[in-house]
Amino acid sequence: MLSLFDCMDFIDLDSDTIDVIARHDRLPAMLAAQRGSQLLADPNGIWQLHQMHRELIEQAARRGLLGQEKTLRRIYAAFSRKYPMPRQM
Template sequence: MLSLTDCLDFIDLDRDTIDIIAAHQHLSTVLATELGNQLIASRHGLLVLHDMHRDLLERAAHRGDLPREQELRATYTRFCRKYPMPRGLL
């Protein structure tokens, strides 16, 4: 049986991004890990991941939750460095 750490070692996403997926989609961490693995495999999936990050950022800003917004912004900045917004899909 694979542990969560084993699953995370097999994919190219960090734990913060997995947490974004889990929070946005209301999934367990294990299911979010599998979904993240599927999403990073395509340009459309990367666009979906960018949308998830921005959506949670917007929600935190709307609530006035500055610490969460800053945390999400830092996570999204790291994600964008590794996975820039796909072009040609919009």
């Protein structure tokens, strides 16, 4: 059986972004990794990943979870550098 770390060797996402997908879509990490891999396959999916990050940042800000918001902003900055926002489809 493959572990999450084994699966991460086959996709180009870090564990932080997989966690964002898992939290946003309320999925176990393994399914979030699979979903992330599918989303990376086209520009619309990358746009959706940007939206997931933004929505979680907004939720943390609304709830006053400043530490969580700061962490999510750091994760999003790293993701954005690797995958710039494509034009919306």
